Structure formats: C-alpha cells, structure tokens
Amino acid sequence: MNTESSVPFNWRSPFDLNHPAGGMLSGLVAGLIAGIVIGIAARLVMRIFALTLGGTPIFTIEGTLVIIRAGATFGILIGMIFGFFQPFFSGSIIKKGLKYGLFWSAVMAVMQVANREAIEEAPLMLVLPLSAILPILYGIILGWLTAKLIPKEQMNGNALAQTLT
Numbered sequence: 001m002n003t004e005s006s007v008p009f010n011w012r013s014p015f016d017l018n019h020p021a022g023g024m025l026s027g028l029v030a031g032l033i034a035g036i037v038i039g040i041a042a043r044l045v046m047r048i049f050a051l052t053l054g055g056t057p058i059f060t061i062e063g064t065l066v067i068i069r070a071g072a073t074f075g076i077l078i079g080m081i082f083g084f085f086q087p088f089f090s091g092s093i094i095k096k097g098l099k100y101g102l103f104w105s106a107v108m109a110v111m112q113v114a115n116r117e118a119i120e121e122a123p124l125m126l127v128l129p130l131s132a133i134l135p136i137l138y139g140i141i142l143g144w145l146t147a148k149l150i151p152k153e154q155m156n157g158n159a160l161a162q163t164l165t
Helices: 020-052 061-088 093-114 124-149
Strands: none
Touching: 020 061, 020 124, 061 093, 061 124, 093 124
8 A cells, every 4th residue: 555645544534512512423422432431330339229229239231231222322312412502612521421420410400309208218318329429420521532532733822622621
C-alpha cells in the first residue's frame, strides 16, 4: 500500500465537539460504557438493599443482564443529551459531568421520596444515599470518557477545548 496516497485515519474525528452530532456521538459511546458500569453498580446496590431487609442476596444471570441492559440503555439516552448540550456550558468536561450527575441524583432523590410507598420496607436513610450516588458516579465517568474521546486537535489551541481541563 502506498503510504503517500493514503489518508491517515483519526479515530477521534467523529467525536468533534464543534458539531452537535459529534457531541451526541461522544455522549452515546461514553454513556454506553458508563451505563454498563453503573448497571453493575446498581446490581450491587440492590443486593445491599436485600441484605438490609433481611433477604438473601441471589444473583441470577438473567436478572443481572436485565439491570446491565437497562443501565446501558439509559446511559446511552442520558449520555446523548449530555453530549449535545455540554458545549453550551462553561467549565471542564469532567466538571460538567459531575454537575450533570448531581442533577440526575436530585431527580432520583425526588423520585425515591415521591415513590416511598413502593419501597416502604427499606429505610429512607439507606435508600437515598445509595440511589443518589449512582447518578453522580455516572456523571463523573461520562465526563471523563467524553474527555478521552475528544480529538487531539481540539486540545491544542481550540477555544472550546481549553475548557476541558
């Protein structure tokens, strides 16, 4: 193959933050990975709930896969929203991810309090912190992965990329 006639491929070029589709694609990929990690963490949190309620923690492959798939699905959707809107806000991408995670943590806390009769057996002081930490962790992972996907050209002199660190 003639190297002079070939065009070098930069795998990061589709993740260009200057274009909304690039931001959404970076959010999709980072959201998928972060969602899978959070799905695994959510499964562990469910086991903690079972232990505190006096149940026996039983792991089934089907149940675990359902939780991980749900984490990946919501991770993709929420990640794409993050990827689309994050260029419009100032600050580093990791800080944006943390703020985004805090927002979703507050949403989860409100949902837990509003849906209190569904999980009446579990103590609220246990449910709130354990369910609120997952969106925060998701946001941090999402921001970090998004920063890793950004093209190197944006890291060198681009005004938008100056807010990455």
